[in-house]
Amino acid sequence: MKVSILGAGAVAFGSAAFLEQAGHSPMLWSPSGRGTRPFASGAPLVAKGAIELEFTPRVAKDCAEAVQEADALLICLPGFCHKATMDAMAPHVRENQPVIISSHSSFGALYLSRLLAARGIRAPIIVWGTTLTTGTKSDETHVNVISVRKKIDVAAVPQSASDRAVELCTHLFGDRFVQRDGLLAIALSNLNPQNHLAIALLNLTRMERGETWGQAENVTPAVGRLIEALDLERLAIATALGIHVRTVKEHFSLSFHVTPASVSDMNQEMHRSGRGGHGPRTADSRYVLEDVPFGLVPTARLGRLVGVPAPLHEAGIALFSAAYGRDFTQANDLLPALGLESLTLDQLKALARDGAAVD
Structure with a gap:
């Protein structure tokens, strides 16, 4: 499968190496462009440690290309990049195109669900409680993969897509996914x-x-x-x-x-x-x-x-x-966009279960 990875950090590099080794076709996109510049010039990505691999990944010139060229999308970015990335990708996501958030934070799946619903688009948003790999970048093209996790908690928005989410993730990343009771469980699974x-x-x-x-x-x-x-x-x-x-x-x-x-x-x-x-x-x-x-x-x-x-x-x-x-309570741009403070518990549960309503 063609998987576009939105991000260019250690987790993105480790995930790309895993997908390449598993016979899939990863593409990298960096919001700033800096993280993928060496690969666009032909340099190889070198993974060491728990994954030993050297290959030259495909690079998307912009977010639109990353989305349009993919069978599935994998967000591998810090939480403070999620809103801007979702704003950039949402106009290009296709009906039923899976989006995986690795790892999910701050109810970002609900924000993306609202963006897609505003376009009349339904797409499964798959949320992980943690990342596939741990590790560090030793330089701009090398990643030291410390560990590939044995188990990853997973759910989907809408929750009815959870079985499909597990099937897709298993196809891409192997038998390591534990289905949890919806988005709220994943929201409390990132340790x-x-x-x-x-x-x-x-x-x-x-x-x-x-x-x-x-x-x-x-x-x-x-x-x-x-x-x-x-x-x-x-x-x-x-x-x-x-x-x-x-x-x-x-x-x-x-x-x-x-x-x-x-x-x-x-x-x-x-x-x-x-x-x-x-x-x-x-x-x-x-x-x-x-x-x-x-x-x-x-x-x-x-x-x-x-x-x-x-x-x-x-x-x-x-x-x-x-x-x-x-004041770190004011440094989160997703919660105000969601209006979390104004939601009742029942409203939050319904949104987590069904996603935003598509008109």
Whole structure:
């Protein structure tokens, strides 16, 4: 299948390498154009680690070409790029053309659903709770793939398209998809924001000073306990909604192929095996700039909507806002576009189940 990947970061490169290795035909599009410029000039994409592959991917000259040339679309961008990317792609999406969001954040699928509905278009929007690969870019053409996840939670908008979504994702990426109870389950299945809250908050000076530091190595018992406490808040919100989501311990075990234990112990096992990775070397990291406004803020708001307080999530938002001198509750451009604050719980559930109505 022809799959256009919207993005040019480590996840996009890892996903492209996986698709190429699986016999599909990936095309890359970068919103700025910088991330794909070497490939447009004929340079190969080189993947190392969990995927070993060298190939030259196809490159789209613009978003319209990326959409028009694809059987399916895969969004692999930070949350703060989702709205602008959806605005760019929505005019070109075809009837029934699948769109996969890897990984979904901040109810972005509902925003895209509204854009398509305004055109009279119905298309399955497939949402993942996490990414296919983890890793880092070592330079503009090389990606170090640390891990290919064994399990990925998936759902679709509308929810009636979920079976088709699993079939498509399995065809493209293999038998690793676990169907969840709709978009709200996926909204609570992305564990990066809560995990990165603990990791970044308790290692912030390392990030500010540009130090090279081992991430898993520094998920000490204190950091691990904070992650586990944040996870209890997320699980309580899921319970109030009547949905089942994976625990953070299950996440680490399945994502990084380690023996189930405490969060700290699993991270130390990753470190000892050489798969612990490095933490951010700058305070201008997606761990904060993306995960706080597009991860923690929506989770905290969902908690308030169902009457389940999330004081640690709320404290994290406040602490990072104070440390960075900016209000991260105002840094999310998707929630205002959706009018989430004005939706009742029943309205949100209906929108998550059915998507926006097409006239």
